[in-house]
Amino acid sequence: MKVWLKKLIYSDDIVGALGIFLVLLVVFFSVMTPHFFSLMNFNSIIGNIPAMAILCLGLTFVVLVGDLDLSLGSILGITAILAVFFFKVMHFPLWLNLISCVVIGGIFGAFNGAIVTKIGINSIITTLGTMALIRGLTYWIAMDVDAMQVGRITDPAFLNFGRYYFPEKSRLIPITLVYLVILYGASALFLNHTSFGRQIYAVGSNEATARLAGINVKRVRFVCFIIAGMLSAFGGLVLVAQLGLGEAYTGQNMILEVVTAVVLGGVLLTGGKGRLTGVIIAVLILAVIRNGMVHLEQVTDISFYWRDVAKGVILLLAIGLYSVRKSFNAKRLRTRQ
Amino acid sequence: MKIIGNKITTNMSLFAFLGFLIIVFSFTSEHFLGIYNITSLLTNISYSGIAAIVLTLVIISRGLDISIGGVIGLTTVVIATLYSQSDPLPVWLILIIGLSTGALVGLLNGWCITVLNMDPIITTLGAMAITRGLAYVISDSQSILMFEDTTDFISNGTILFIPIPIILFLITALIFSIILHKSKFGRAVYAIGANETSASLSGISVKKVKMILYVLSGLAASISGIILVGQTSVGMPQHGIGTELEVITAVLLGGTALSGGKGTIYGTIAGVLILGVLFNGLTISGVRYVHLQIFQGILLLAAVATYEIKTRNEVAT
Numbered sequence: 001m002k003v004w005l006k007k008l009i010y011s012d013d014i015v016g017a018l019g020i021f022l023v024l025l026v027v028f029f030s031v032m033t034p035h036f037f038s039l040m041n042f043n044s045i046i047g048n049i050p051a052m053a054i055l056c057l058g059l060t061f062v063v064l065v066g067d068l069d070l071s072l073g074s075i076l077g078i079t080a081i082l083a084v085f086f087f088k089v090m091h092f093p094l095w096l097n098l099i100s101c102v103v104i105g106g107i108f109g110a111f112n113g114a115i116v117t118k119i120g121i122n123s124i125i126t127t128l129g130t131m132a133l134i135r136g137l138t139y140w141i142a143m144d145v146d147a148m149q150v151g152r153i154t155d156p157a158f159l160n161f162g163r164y165y166f167p168e169k170s171r172l173i174p175i176t177l178v179y180l181v182i183l184y185g186a187s188a189l190f191l192n193h194t195s196f197g198r199q200i201y202a203v204g205s206n207e208a209t210a211r212l213a214g215i216n217v218k219r220v221r222f223v224c225f226i227i228a229g230m231l232s233a234f235g236g237l238v239l240v241a242q243l244g245l246g247e248a249y250t251g252q253n254m255i256l257e258v259v260t261a262v263v264l265g266g267v268l269l270t271g272g273k274g275r276l277t278g279v280i281i282a283v284l285i286l287a288v289i290r291n292g293m294v295h296l297e298q299v300t301d302i303s304f305y306w307r308d309v310a311k312g313v314i315l316l317l318a319i320g321l322y323s324v325r326k327s328f329n330a331k332r333l334r335t336r337q
Numbered sequence: 338m339k340i341i342g343n344k345i346t347t348n349m350s351l352f353a354f355l356g357f358l359i360i361v362f363s364f365t366s367e368h369f370l371g372i373y374n375i376t377s378l379l380t381n382i383s384y385s386g387i388a389a390i391v392l393t394l395v396i397i398s399r400g401l402d403i404s405i406g407g408v409i410g411l412t413t414v415v416i417a418t419l420y421s422q423s424d425p426l427p428v429w430l431i432l433i434i435g436l437s438t439g440a441l442v443g444l445l446n447g448w449c450i451t452v453l454n455m456d457p458i459i460t461t462l463g464a465m466a467i468t469r470g471l472a473y474v475i476s477d478s479q480s481i482l483m484f485e486d487t488t489d490f491i492s493n494g495t496i497l498f499i500p501i502p503i504i505l506f507l508i509t510a511l512i513f514s515i516i517l518h519k520s521k522f523g524r525a526v527y528a529i530g531a532n533e534t535s536a537s538l539s540g541i542s543v544k545k546v547k548m549i550l551y552v553l554s555g556l557a558a559s560i561s562g563i564i565l566v567g568q569t570s571v572g573m574p575q576h577g578i579g580t581e582l583e584v585i586t587a588v589l590l591g592g593t594a595l596s597g598g599k600g601t602i603y604g605t606i607a608g609v610l611i612l613g614v615l616f617n618g619l620t621i622s623g624v625r626y627v628h629l630q631i632f633q634g635i636l637l638l639a640a641v642a643t644y645e646i647k648t649r650n651e652v653a654t
Contacts (some may be wrong), residue, residue: 043357091412115638120649122595125641128586134635138626205549253578256462263459305478308470316463 014266014322022285029292033118034297043174045284045291050162050176051076051239051251053283055258056265058231060279061224063262064191066204066271067116067123069225072232072258075108075283078250081142081234084246089159094157102233103248108134109229113222135252142248153244161313162241176238180280183231188276200224261286264315266322284313351591351607355614362618369621376500376550378474382613383506384564385580386606389587391557394517395550398587399597401529401633402551403461404446405558407468408439409577412562416488417572418599418609428487436559442468443555447548465581472574480573483566491566502564509557514602523545530597586633587612590640611636 004279018089030037055072062069079101086092110129115126191197202210213219221292240246244262265282267274289311293304362369386436388405393403416435419426442464449460494501517523525546529534537543561580566572591608593600615636619629 020460041435102342117641119642121638121641123543124595125589126590126638129637129641131634132586132630132637136628136630136632136634139626140629143625152591165461182505256465259458260466261460263462269456269458303477308466308473310470312463312466312468312470314616315466316449316455316460319455319459319463320449323454 005159010029013274014288014318016279017264018264018281018318020279022281022288025285025288026270029195029288029295033292033295033299036292039172041291041295043335045169045287046174047242047285048176048291049287050180050242050285051235051255052240052258052261053249053280054183054231054235055254056261056279056283057183057256057276059227059262060265060267060274060276061187061231062123062228063199063267063269064200064271064274065221065224066207066270067221067224068259069109069112069123069228070127070177070255071108071112071131071134072228073253073255074131074138074237075229075232075250076137076254077238077248078108078134078141079233080240080246080250081138081248083237083240085141085144087153094161096160098161098234101237102230103234105233106226106230109226109232110222112229114227116225117218119223129251131255139248148285153240153246157225159241159244160332162238176242179238183234184276191276196220196223196240201272204268207303228233260311260315264318285314289314298334348364351604351611353434354508355611356605358611358614358618362614362622363512365622366618369618374617374621378501378613378617379506381617382609383500383502384561384568384583385587386396386506386609387509387560387564388554388557388580389508389555389584389605390513390585390602391550391610393588393591393593393602394526395554396593397517397597397600398526398550399533399549400450400457400547400550401447401461401585401595402554402558403458403581403585404442404464405554405561406580407465407472408442408555408558408575409477409562409565409580410472411439411442412419412436412470412559413566413572413576414476414481414574416563417483418475420479420483420485422558423467424512428485432487432563435563436556439555439557439562440552441555442558444548446555450551451544469574469578471578476572476574479573480571480572483552484570488563488567488568490567492515492564500501502568505560505564509560509607510602517602520543522549526550529599530599533597555618567617583612586637590637594646595653 026037026261031312035041042313055076058072059069078090082104083097083101086097092100112123112127112130115121115130118124160175162176165171165175166175166178198217199220202215203217210220232243235252239250261282262279263269263272264285265274265279289307293302293307295309296302297304344463368374388409390549392402392405412435415438416431419431419434420428425431444458446457446464449455449463450457464528491501491505496504517526523540525536528539528541529543529546533543554592558577562577565576569576587608588600588605589595590611591604591606593604613634616629619632620626
């Protein structure tokens with residue numbers, strides 16, 4: 001058997017299989033529908049994913065150390081409202097707005113991290129609580145913002161933060177794609193080539209061993225929550241700039257989709273395993289399905305609401321195959337010995 | 338004896354807190370203790386309470402079910418769609434089909450978790466997407482009106498002046514507290530949650546127990562769905578969005594541990610009541626809806642932090 005095929009079947013990594021699946025999906029929609037395969041449509045797919053992809057990146061850090069953060073959607077929501085508030089009421093320049101929002105996101109992340117590591121409450125319960133808490137605060141602030149009727153942003157400098165294209169005339173590369181490449185590239189370097197990044201994997205795969213190896217486990221987990229909070233805030237800013245609008249319910253019900261993408265990308269919920277390549281491919285798969293189903297509905301009678309069903313089925317299939325293969329591999333090793 | 342003592346004190350402190358809330362609200366609003374408000378409060382919590390009772394068992398066995406909200410939405414749509422056909426099936430059959438929708442989803446969840454050995458969070462996350470998606474597909478994202486006597490009776494009818502949802506909630510609570518606290522099956526659920534390997538080695542058929550739990554959880558969500566159809570007279574795919582988080586919050590508030598092996602039905606009843614009283618009391622006292630979520634978040638964090646610190650002290654002594 002060819003080596004790469006063997007690797008694909010037996011390795012624990014599902015990134016290769018995900019990549020092939022993404023290509024198959026693109027080919028399928030390109031063949032089935034007339035307008036799917038075009039630069040404009042690809043730009044629109046890329047334009048739809050930044051907030052989602054950035055949240056997934058943040059969640060990946062938290063999941064890699066074996067925790068879960070359900071409050072990221074709420075942090076994105078409060079940033080969206082605060083960005084509008086800072087911009088329209090406080091008249092912050094863009095750079096100051098950016099820094100304040102990211103810092104505030106970091107503070108919320110630190111709040112989560114402090115409860116999880118200092119008091120020792122399960123991260124799911126903690127962030128279930130802070131999710132409601134932060135969303136409540138968002139609605140509270142939004143009431144004032146609504147009362148002042150400042151929800152919409154029309155200032156081009158702010159909007160270009162999420163809508164700019166390189167080069168500007170031919171609309172080839174959206175600025176959001178640049179953000180994603182930089183953020184994912186930097187994070188991949190950070191995770192794989194710095195000692196702190198390796199500590200994240202160490203803590204996630206076995207906390208006790210990591211502690212015995214001299215790693216400050218609590219600090220690593222704490223920092224991951226802060227990184228996730230800051231990234232979510234940045235995602236919120238990008239979303240506001242793209243929409244030209246910040247609303248109280250921005251990012252509501254988003255978190256379960258984010259968890260879906262991260263899990264589909266092959267990041268283990270128990271921590272210690274997962275690659276950013278897998279996460280971004282999973283985000284792209286979900287985005288392609290979302291976009292492709294709309295195209296498909298126009299040429300066939302298939303309702304585009306099947307996309308949610310497809311999402312669930314793909315998640316179950318991917319993780320099901322993964323877990324079947326894992327037990328199969330374990331059996332294979334046992335018979336060899 | 339000591340363990341039983343601790344269990345009682347945890348539940349006692351929850352009910353004491355509930356009593357405190359009731360006293361506070363009876364001062365802040367003159368209508369709070371009115372008979373009309375109390376029945377409407379209890380009717381409102383019955384809907385999510387039924388799902389919470391069954392979810393308690395699932396969480397004690399160290400599982401989780403996030404697909405509850407999706408199942409509720411799908412059940413309402415299935416029932417309303419079947420009823421709105423030009424030549425509808427008899428109502429009892431429609432209700433049975435509605436119930437089996439939830440049971441089927443539970444079966445799928447249970448199969449993935451026990452046979453394929455998948456993580457319960459991931460499995461039910463997938464099931465959530467599938468059920469919600471199917472609800473949208475079947476209804477074509479429309480709300481389907483359903484004015485029908487049986488579902489109306491189930492949701493709005495009364496027996497001896499007690500609304501039927503409350504009776505359903507009480508019956509569910511009674512049955513499951515007997516199952517959990519007095520039967521062999523209940524002991525098995527605790528054993529699985531505490532340590533699955535040793536439970537399996539001591540002769541408990543872990544897979545069977547887990548499978549039953551997930552089917553029951555789906556079934557309970559469908560019952561919630563049926564009540565919702567009657568209360569709103571409409572089946573729509575958006576029904577039950579966010580209910581799963583509300584239900585999980587109530588269960589955790591009641592002292593059930595996500596790490597398994599710990600929790601009681603009485604605790605969950607207290608959790609459901611506290612959330613219901615808090616929302617109702619704050620609303621009736623004129624607190625705006627937007628602030629309720631803040632209270633809910635703080636309450637959950639405070640309650641769980643108290644448990645955590647208390648257990649740590651117990652371990653230390």
